[in-house]
Amino acid sequence: MRAALKAFGQLNIYLVVGGMAILMILPFYWMLMTAFMPAPDIIAFPPKWIPTRLTLEHFTVAFEKAPWLAYYWNSFVVATVSVGCSLLFGLFAGYAFAVYRFPLQNFFFLLILATLMVPVQVTSVALYIMLSHIGWVDTYLGILAPNFASAFGVFMIRQGIKSIPVDLIEAARMDGAGEVRIVLTIIAPLIKTTLATVAMILFLGSWNDFLWPVIIINSADLRTLPVGIALFKDPYGNINYGPLMAATLICTGPMLVAYIISQKYMIRGIALTGLKG
């Protein structure tokens, strides 16, 4: 009896989870299909779930319109530098907030958190003007300017460090280790998963950042992926669905593949961020 109930429960779970999963995946599937379908098939009714034949014509058009490899490179450079700096600076700052007691500590911490609540649109013009005075407009530095550090990173790392027993740190100090060494050789390895997770989230954030890059980038060869794909957008009824989907596939494809390969680690890591220290 229990086995039957269990089986019934299992079936229910499959129905709900599976059903919703189909809905979740539908957009990806449709993007994939539209990108490879010949134009008449795209608007055919009844819809062609499997294309009659595959075509690469949309990709040709998409590649003609934009240098995707350059976009990838730019997105990669920006994301790596941004994440690297955020982790490094965030590690030290998070340690300081977690372990030390110092005057104005709360003030500074709240200041950092407050930046989360100010959207980039608010600061963008003032920031743009400032950057133009030091010649950072249309440069990698310009794109990176607001992204050298991350409030989210500081917050998460602080959480992670808080759960480390203070005796460990004391012991290392007794042994004569300097603070910097402690942070790099003892703390960092201990919060490996937090760091990896923060890195992942920040990387994703940088990869998908749209508004600030659009404002600061002028040259075509400096564009990051989201900026590149914005040029395909025609809000008034662009008929070229094929190339549009090909472009989005080019944009999101590699990320999705990387995700499929590493998702186990990604998800496990993100799960840990929600836990209170």
Added chain:
Amino acid sequence: MTRERRRSPRGVLARLHSRHVLHAYLFIAPVIVLFGIFRVAPSIQTLLYSFYKVELLRGRFTFIGLENFYSLLTDEIFRRATVNTLTYVITIVPISAFLGLVLAVLFNAEFHLKEFFKAVYFSPMVTSTVAAAMVWWWMYNPQFGIFNVLLKLVSLPEQPWLMSSRMALPSIIIFSIWKNLGYNMILYLAGLQAIPPQFYEAATIDGAGAFGRFWRITLPLLAPTTTFILIYNGILAFQVFDQVFVLTGGGPAGSTNVVVLDLYRQAFERYNFGYAAAEAMVLFVFIMGVTILQYVYSQRFEVAY
């Protein structure tokens, strides 16, 4: 653990920690300096701008006190944007959290292909909002998009989706839910799995049913996760921009205009920078207010264990 720390002699700790004040400032310096220059300074400038009529290109700044804010009160478009934003936040935050919880509970059980499905639900998070919104824009197309095609297949009436001033905002909300579902689910799942099974065992021994266990044990112990999810989703929801920009641009008839989009328009298409700054301030106050409220309220429900 917190209690244990408190029991240790305060004097010793204080002495130990005060030695490191210099280190502390050094360690937080990079973040503070970088934020200071590239985030805080522009924000303060914006705050100042909100009290001025700013004519940036002519270099003319006229102090007008609270006039921008008074204008905001009578600005029908801004009022609508605020209502739309609040509607968006109030709808999407609870629904996302709720769905995330439901899915987490489901995923807490054991079944085949669990990891695969988990990956599927999380996948929208790794795409850029702009790219994903474009795919959905295509799906929402009234003539050829897959949604109406599916409706037609089962002989249901076609919907205008993004073309209707009534359906546009719900359509955007559906997109946003799809995009963020996996994240909330994973967070809740972690929270669920962190609850020691002893609690459940004890409750079962005491005669609590499945629902009772859920209500009395699971939910309260999930409170920290819930707080985090509500606050985080809330802040992001107030700042929604990318998908509205791509999917509708604020229309039709201002039905999907949201505060950040209006702010952006005022600043960069009307060049009313002082006015836009005022809008930014209003938004900031909203976010702060809601966040503080949520945080204070949630403290009442937290159960340490």
Added chain:
Amino acid sequence: MTRGSKVLAIVLVLLFLIPTVALAGAAKKTITLWYPAGDITAGAAHFADKTLFADFEQKTGIKVEPVALDYDTMQQKIFAAAAGKNIADILFVDDSWLPGFLKEEMLEPVADAKAKAWLDAVSPEIRTLADYGKGRMWGYVQYGIDVYGLTWNKDQFKEVGLDPEKPPKTWAEFRDYAKKLVKRDAQGNIIRVGYAIRHVGQPHGVVHKHFWAIYGAGAALIDNHLALRGGKYMVNTPGGKAALQLVLDMLDVDKSTSLNFPDPRAAFLKGIASMQISETVSIRARQPKEAPDLKWGMALPPVPKAGDRPATNLGGWLYVVPRLAKNKAEAWRAIEWINSPEKDYELCKKYGASPRYKVNWEKEPFKSDPYDQGLKQLYPYGIKLPINLGFNGIMEATGNAIQKVWHHEASVDAALAEAERLANKAIADATK
């Protein structure tokens, strides 16, 4: 070698070296040109051609670098760039952005002498567009100007028994034709509209696409089109109300159109709209590629009743030079070069667009091209958008009103009363 030959040799060598060195040393200056990319701008098509400025570069040593920007964010980029004093040398912009730029004093006008010469050399409709009062030019108008016309699908006309060569001339006929042309599927969903309306997107675009009705009915956006400051909003009038009511009736009473259809041009080219009124140049440019089998006609938009004067919009793209550009002299040179009569002829022939210079209109293929000659019928009725500094506010107010009315969120009277209030406020604010 004799002494004389040595001297000659040295002189010859110098004569050879000096120009070479001078040319090599001549700094190859690069100036940038920003233009909006995408299908929305048929007039910017030629910037994609890398050889466009090749001859100019060879002749003057000035390299022109066109940079494509996203249309939606272009105004914002221009503003931010001007604020940061780091802006392109030439901007290729929508002329409806002009009031916004003028309000911020961002542009340098065309030199008076050059302007006079140009205005005299171009045909009247170009002159109307380029002249902003007393011969003042803010930029050079691009070829292939936008004039809005009614375009209709001839095969679909035939299909429902209408004469494919006879477009509707009055609003009554217009409604009647639309009713005949609308097509439904088995479930009653509209699969083809008689007339495609534009009601989504930026309020400006909504107004542009309904300009013909507003002005045709005797209303106007503002009383004086050429005044930078002052003036009165004129849409909240019987004519304006009738214009909004027309489409409302077509939606609710005739049910010959629908809000579910995208941009009129796209719908028309896809064959899901029988009639639409928008830039003819778009249809002309896109039809061969996107709808090669489409047979279409072009005419003036219909008028409220027989005997009324038709109205249509005139608009275009402008080459402008920002005041803060770093290479203004070179910029103007490049602009004058690309807008010379020879270039005008060459590019118009290449891209199938209508030329600007009176002399070019006399040449083939423009002289006998039916499309270009058809345009000549439309031009005299073309009205340019106002240049009032409060323009953006006026357009937004009107566009929002139109959207609200057609989406059934407000009555015509209420919406236009509100629009009048906001538009007059924008006009007043701009005078401060």
